[in-house]
Amino acid sequence: RKTYRIAAIPGDGIGNEVMTEGLKxxxxxxxxxxxxxxxxxxxxxxxxxxxxxxxMMPANWKDLLTGFDSIYFGAVGWPDKVPDHISLxxxxxxxxxxxxxxxxxxxxxxxxxxxxxxxxxKPGDIxxxxxxxxxxxxxxxxxxxxxxxxxxxxxxxxxxFSRIGTDRVLKFAFELAQSRARRRLTVATKSNGIAISMPYxxxxxxxxxxxxxxxxxxxxxxxxxxxxxVLQPDRFDVVVASNLFGDIxxxxxxxxxxxxxLAPSANLNPERLFPSLFEPVHGSAPDISxxxxxxxxxxxxxxxxxxxFFGETAGHQRKxxxxxxxxxxxxxEQVLRNGPRTPDLGGAASTSDMGDAIARLV
Amino acid sequence: RKTYRIAAIPGDGIGNEVMTEGLKxxxxxxxxxxxxxxxxxxxxxxxxxxxxxxxMMPANWKDLLTGFDSIYFGAVGWPDKVPDHISLxxxxxxxxxxxxxxxxxxxxxxxxxxxxxxxxxKPGDIxxxxxxxxxxxxxxxxxxxxxxxxxxxxxxxxxxFSRIGTDRVLKFAFELAQSRARRRLTVATKSNGIAISMPYxxxxxxxxxxxxxxxxxxxxxxxxxxxxxVLQPDRFDVVVASNLFGDIxxxxxxxxxxxxxLAPSANLNPERLFPSLFEPVHGSAPDISxxxxxxxxxxxxxxxxxxxFFGETAGHQRKxxxxxxxxxxxxxEQVLRNGPRTPDLGGAASTSDMGDAIARLV
Ligand SMILES: CC(C)[C@H](C(=O)O)[C@@H](O)C(=O)O
Ligand SMILES: CC(C)[C@H](C(=O)O)[C@@H](O)C(=O)O
Numbered sequence: 040r041k042t043y044r045i046a047a048i049p050g051d052g053i054g055n056e057v058m059t060e061g062l063k064x065x066x067x068x069x070x071x072x073x074x075x076x077x078x079x080x081x082x083x084x085x086x087x088x089x090x091x092x093x094x095m096m097p098a099n100w101k102d103l104l105t106g107f108d109s110i111y112f113g114a115v116g117w118p119d120k121v122p123d124h125i126s127l128x129x130x131x132x133x134x135x136x137x138x139x140x141x142x143x144x145x146x147x148x149x150x151x152x153x154x155x156x157x158x159x160x161k162p163g164d165i166x167x168x169x170x171x172x173x174x175x176x177x178x179x180x181x182x183x184x185x186x187x188x189x190x191x192x193x194x195x196x197x198x199x200f201s202r203i204g205t206d207r208v209l210k211f212a213f214e215l216a217q218s219r220a221r222r223r224l225t226v227a228t229k230s231n232g233i234a235i236s237m238p239y240x241x242x243x244x245x246x247x248x249x250x251x252x253x254x255x256x257x258x259x260x261x262x263x264x265x266x267x268x269v270l271q272p273d274r275f276d277v278v279v280a281s282n283l284f285g286d287i288x289x290x291x292x293x294x295x296x297x298x299x300x301l302a303p304s305a306n307l308n309p310e311r312l313f314p315s316l317f318e319p320v321h322g323s324a325p326d327i328s329x330x331x332x333x334x335x336x337x338x339x340x341x342x343x344x345x346x347x348f349f350g351e352t353a354g355h356q357r358k359x360x361x362x363x364x365x366x367x368x369x370x371x372e373q374v375l376r377n378g379p380r381t382p383d384l385g386g387a388a389s390t391s392d393m394g395d396a397i398a399r400l401v
Numbered sequence: 402r403k404t405y406r407i408a409a410i411p412g413d414g415i416g417n418e419v420m421t422e423g424l425k426x427x428x429x430x431x432x433x434x435x436x437x438x439x440x441x442x443x444x445x446x447x448x449x450x451x452x453x454x455x456x457m458m459p460a461n462w463k464d465l466l467t468g469f470d471s472i473y474f475g476a477v478g479w480p481d482k483v484p485d486h487i488s489l490x491x492x493x494x495x496x497x498x499x500x501x502x503x504x505x506x507x508x509x510x511x512x513x514x515x516x517x518x519x520x521x522x523k524p525g526d527i528x529x530x531x532x533x534x535x536x537x538x539x540x541x542x543x544x545x546x547x548x549x550x551x552x553x554x555x556x557x558x559x560x561x562f563s564r565i566g567t568d569r570v571l572k573f574a575f576e577l578a579q580s581r582a583r584r585r586l587t588v589a590t591k592s593n594g595i596a597i598s599m600p601y602x603x604x605x606x607x608x609x610x611x612x613x614x615x616x617x618x619x620x621x622x623x624x625x626x627x628x629x630x631v632l633q634p635d636r637f638d639v640v641v642a643s644n645l646f647g648d649i650x651x652x653x654x655x656x657x658x659x660x661x662x663l664a665p666s667a668n669l670n671p672e673r674l675f676p677s678l679f680e681p682v683h684g685s686a687p688d689i690s691x692x693x694x695x696x697x698x699x700x701x702x703x704x705x706x707x708x709x710f711f712g713e714t715a716g717h718q719r720k721x722x723x724x725x726x727x728x729x730x731x732x733x734e735q736v737l738r739n740g741p742r743t744p745d746l747g748g749a750a751s752t753s754d755m756g757d758a759i760a761r762l763v
Contacts, residue, residue, distance in 0.1 A: 123593035180596035196598035201555035231485035234542035236558035266656035294628035
């Protein structure tokens, strides 16, 4: 029987607090569903480590993580200590890119018990998934500055859309859409304004669409698409987007479903050549860190996505892993409905109260 | 007494229908407030013109529009006839760029009588303005493709942020924020992911902020900022953003306030070296065009912004222009409250019914 080796990297701020609860629930689920998990914690990839050593991670971080099946990641960033673009490019964005985690999966759901900022929505009305390209696109450090310190100064920023990178995320999204009941895929674009990369993206989407005749595809410009998340969130099933557009939509989607405090994410290398990474969408929230009031659900839900991913091999899903995922989700649903609730959901429970309750239900 | 010369360009689809109502209301306001407007209509900058001639506008379009104080613009685009990136780059985006309309102003307001998709919001809770950079940034056709038709194919897309372009939009936004009661400015960024242009944008924003100590500035990443439009729209006063982020936020904002069908915009060359352009944010909506059911309010409100802009000279606002603007807005408010309403607002009135009602109130 395989033991899954998981690198637990809490990172900064509330990353540490929610990690404790995530581990608690993962251990409970593993025990109940006969899954062997072996967690190893690492105390780098955080801003204090940077202040001590001058870099976010040890030089041999890749070696240190080799052989792990996944990274269970808290949150990174503490702008008062280290600027975000340094802390993030030195850790999270490195993992995504160097471990070729080219799919960022972000489910969006409205739960009972979570106040929804949209009027007249009930659980079930919002239930879709954002598939975000996670390694290229608009997130690059290519480019530079010219005529520095003169009035003619300008910077160029490059975005890169490769055929491989574009096709593989589209393919993943089409396959996912095909496997779901509604078989609807929305492709985020902006080809009417961004004149090189986005027409290319559209062209690849059309080409991929021909291989999936059963999927109803719909290209939408990001401006109107963002508006429709608010106006008609029930229209969406699977949404595929570039790195930047996926980033925006996967904060906006959860906001429409109540709070980004619950949103999980899976950064996948579907071929399993490298560890995949599972993390909450929320950040490290320095302002509330250390007070045991952060909501741990995004971390716990991310763990559920990890178990589910472990269970998928060669196109087939092992039953106990799927059940473990579903049990964690059910426990989350119950706690959201009946409490205990952390202050962000209007309750007075602590991070650990909520984690304990979910672990107990699992 | 100056006569303002206005080029009326209806464009495609419902652009034509809403233009009729816009002209009607502008003429009513001009008569009442002693303003001399001279409208000249042009039947190019539309997709049929492209199909006839092979280009969106005559070669001498710039000469044809020289001497006009502004362009009153409907909407352009009809994807079944001409791909959007051709029709838009050949008209609207050309105006914005070649007439150096570097400010795109987009007010967002929740009106009484307009159903709001956000729960528990009342008129007054949403009232802010998006200042969008309108000539550079992410909207470029610079870049290209390499290794075409092989597996190694990729495209590069360049974004350009010039010091002049960045500083002038920031300055405009700071000045606007300073002139308002709340004096709050939110700067949209994504410097934690887009590693060259966005840190530069932040740096220029910080530098400009030092010249406006009375303005409370707040830099927010576009992902969380989009989420906050939904979760806490009352927090915003003036929001300044790059071309792309401004595009997204100025559809998302109006969606949060009920519908993008009402949203107006002003594409300004503040120095008045070139005509400015006033247009609804909504597009040409081929699906409902020709049926006299489109909501003309965005077009009419855009006209009000035009009158207001005409009235501002050398930092001073002429009274009758401001009053004309306010009278049009008041008429819009009344019609939204009491009807007649077009189908998008749940009524059965026609485009012209609504235009007539507003013109009568003015
Ligand atoms: C049609 C399109 C090119 C345009 C833009 O993106 O600027 C529109 O969405 C707008 O906001 O005016
Ligand atoms: C922190 C930041 C770099 C990151 C991103 O933009 O990818 C975050 O917003 C996310 O969505 O995971």
